[in-house]
Amino acid sequence: MARAATTADAFNAVAEPRRRQILDELVEGERPVNDLVRELGLAQPLVSKHLRVLREVGAVDVREDGRRRLYRLNGHALKPIHDWVKDYERTWSERFDRMDAVLEDLQRKEEGDGGDGE
C-alpha cells in the first residue's frame, strides 16, 4: 500500500494552486476552456485535466455550447472545507476573544448578584 487516494475530494482538488486559480476565474461567471487557458497562461491539455479533477469533485459543472464547453462554478462542493476551517477561526480571530470576555463578564455578574433587582 502507499499514497492514499487524494484527488478524490474537495480538499485535494483545492490544494492545487492552479485549480484555485481556475475557480477564482469562474467566480466571475461561466467561461469556455480557451478563456481559462488564456487567463492562466497554461497549456490547454493541462487546463482540461485540472477541470476534470474539479468536475469529479463537483466543484464545476459543464454545459455544451457548439464546439465549446462552458464551465460554471459550483461552490457547494467547497462547503465541507468552509465548515471544517470555520471551527478554527476562534484560534486567530480577536472577535472570539472579545466575545469570550463579554461572556465571562456576564457570568461574573450573574454569580455576583444572583437574581438581584434588574
Add this chain to the structure above:
Amino acid sequence: MARAATTADAFNAVAEPRRRQILDELVEGERPVNDLVRELGLAQPLVSKHLRVLREVGAVDVREDGRRRLYRLNGHALKPIHDWVKDYERTWSERFDRMDAVLEDLQRKEEGDGGDGE
C-alpha cells in the same frame, strides 16, 4: 519538470485526512505524540511525519517536556484557507440570496422615487 511543490503550504498540509484528524485532536488542547498515536491508531513514525508537515506550515508548535514533546495547535496558519473559501460561501448560502433580494429591492426603491419625500 514535474509535480510542483505541494506539502509546502497550508492547503496541502490540510488535504491529508490524517493531518486534519491530528489538528482536530489538538483543538482540545496540547498533546504529546503518543496520545495522538493512540487516538488516531496510526504508527508512531507516521504521526511524527505528519506532525513535521504541520510544523513546517506553521499549523502546530512544539514544546519540550522531558522526553516528550507537546504539540499545540496554531490555527493562524489556517487563516488563508478560511479567507479563500469564505468568498465562495455566497454560492451555497441562502443568506446571500436573501441579502441580494433586499439590496435589489432597496435599489429599485431608490430609482423609483429618486429623492422624493423623506
Add this chain to the structure above:
DNA sequence: TTGACATATGTCGATATCGGTATATATTTC
C-alpha cells in the same frame, strides 16, 4: 468534403508522497 477550431484523452518522465520497518537520539529510571 476538407480544413480550421475547441476540447478531451493517452502516454511518458520526473518526482513527491504515503506507509512500513529499522534505527538514531534523547531522557528517565533502576
Add this chain to the structure above:
DNA sequence: GAAATATATACCGATATCGACATATGTCAA
C-alpha cells in the same frame, strides 16, 4: 552505566501527480 521509554529520522517500495507532447473527437465554416 544499562534498560526502558518517547520521539525523530532514514531508507524503501508502490503509486499518484504534474506537466509536456501527441493525438483523438467533435463541431463549425467554406
